[in-house]
Amino acid sequence: MIIVDGPMGTALAANGVDTKLPLWSAAALVDCPSRVAAVHRAEASAGATVHCTNTFRVQPRSFPHSYIERVTQAVSIARASIASTHRVAGSIAPLADCYRPDLSEGAKADHRPLATALANAGCDILLCETFPHVEEGLAALAAARGTGKETWLSFTAGPDGDLMTPRALSRAAERAAIAGAGAVLINCVAATRTTPFVAALRDALGDALPFGAYGNAGTIDDGVGWTSAPDPGPAAYAEIAARWVDLGATLIGSCCGTSSAHTAALAKRFT
Numbered sequence: 001m002i003i004v005d006g007p008m009g010t011a012l013a014a015n016g017v018d019t020k021l022p023l024w025s026a027a028a029l030v031d032c033p034s035r036v037a038a039v040h041r042a043e044a045s046a047g048a049t050v051h052c053t054n055t056f057r058v059q060p061r062s063f064p065h066s067y068i069e070r071v072t073q074a075v076s077i078a079r080a081s082i083a084s085t086h087r088v089a090g091s092i093a094p095l096a097d098c099y100r101p102d103l104s105e106g107a108k109a110d111h112r113p114l115a116t117a118l119a120n121a122g123c124d125i126l127l128c129e130t131f132p133h134v135e136e137g138l139a140a141l142a143a144a145r146g147t148g149k150e151t152w153l154s155f156t157a158g159p160d161g162d163l164m165t166p167r168a169l170s171r172a173a174e175r176a177a178i179a180g181a182g183a184v185l186i187n188c189v190a191a192t193r194t195t196p197f198v199a200a201l202r203d204a205l206g207d208a209l210p211f212g213a214y215g216n217a218g219t220i221d222d223g224v225g226w227t228s229a230p231d232p233g234p235a236a237y238a239e240i241a242a243r244w245v246d247l248g249a250t251l252i253g254s255c256c257g258t259s260s261a262h263t264a265a266l267a268k269r270f271t
Contacts, residue, residue, distance in 0.1 A: 005253060007254065010258065023057050023062060033077055051089065071118055072117070095111070101132040127151075137176070150182040155172055238265040
């Protein structure tokens with residue numbers, strides 16, 4: 001079982017860092033890099049062994065003159081904050097919006113600069129994550145794979161699970177496997193709505209390829225996050241994640257609205 005770290009943006013916001021759009025969590029690389037390092041350290045202490053770089057919003061279009069510098073900085077911060085046996089995953093996000101698949105058209109050619117920068121900075125894995133548009137996700141996978149790095153691809157159906165059906169995810173996972181993905185995941189769907197998508201990954205991939213999930217906290221009524229209270233959130237999240245593990249998932253983490261306490265609950269239960 002591999003435990004992937006929790007959300008950088010949520011953790012930064014919970015510690016008073018300005019994460020407003022369009023830069024969101026990436027602004028912290030300029031304004032308060034020590035806070036980024038603190039998040040990585042907390043996740044490592046909680047039990048995560050794969051750590052995503054703070055590059056979800058670092059792109060040539062958002063940092064036109066300094067994106068390579070910011071990528072190098074983000075990878076260096078992650079590397080310096082975790083154990084030498086842990087792995088750094090370079091985060092590659094949709095170019096426009098992870099909840100607006102309609103904005104993905106024409107984005108295919110633009111992922112190579114970031115993928116190349118992340119690979120050159122020394123990432124162990126490239127993680128193309130939170131893609132609601134299958135074609136853009138596969139294009140990002142191709143760009144990342146072109147660097148020679150192991151690449152994981154994670155799709156999203158959005159918080160409400162309505163941007164992609166489980167059947168569509170199953171077909172996308174089959175295509176990702178053929179295209180050379182090292183693993184396929186589902187993320188940023190409310191944890192309470194994620195299980196059918198994990199089942200779809202199992203149906204598509206079986207034992208042929210690792211798969212997994214990192215869900216978000218859904219609504220506050222779901223009881224798995226979005227509050228400062230430690231319980232029942234992490235324990236409730238781990239209970240849901242147990243269903244994913246029963247389906248065969250071997251890559252488990254958490255997304256928006258969760259914290260390092262959720263990572264700790266996952267590590268305690270599954271490692």
